Amino acid sequence: MTDQNSDQKNVLGEPLVPCSFRPMTGFFRDGCCSTDDRDRGSHTVCVEMTAEFLAFSAARGNDLSTPIPQFEFPGLQPGDRWCLCAARWLEAFDAGMAPHVLLQSTNERALEVCDYAKLSAHALDLH
Numbered sequence: 001m002t003d004q005n006s007d008q009k010n011v012l013g014e015p016l017v018p019c020s021f022r023p024m025t026g027f028f029r030d031g032c033c034s035t036d037d038r039d040r041g042s043h044t045v046c047v048e049m050t051a052e053f054l055a056f057s058a059a060r061g062n063d064l065s066t067p068i069p070q071f072e073f074p075g076l077q078p079g080d081r082w083c084l085c086a087a088r089w090l091e092a093f094d095a096g097m098a099p100h101v102l103l104q105s106t107n108e109r110a111l112e113v114c115d116y117a118k119l120s121a122h123a124l125d126l127h
Helices: 051-059 086-094 108-112 116-121
Strands: 043-048 081-085
Touching: 043 086, 043 108, 051 086, 081 086, 086 108
Parallel strands: none
Antiparallel strands: 043 081
């Protein structure tokens, strides 16, 4: 985690735990769902990708499976962990397609968009 973001908390009110280093995720590409005002998409929900969600996201115009080498984006596969935009997670939740969440790695700012009860209902680290 970068020094500028080391004081950020997760949705449990604890220090933010890294989401993924392989693939490297986060708005700052620091492995954490750290955020600040530059992160207009609020990449704050740490999820574990599923084939169903990847297809859902692609159908909504955000293909997360296809690599984009010029942006050092490897393309995601089921099982990869990734800092997802909070609004996209909520959209997927409402459609019954939400991937599982890691609450320890989900930034508390996700709560500005997503209800804690919805996040925790999909939590891998509570069940």
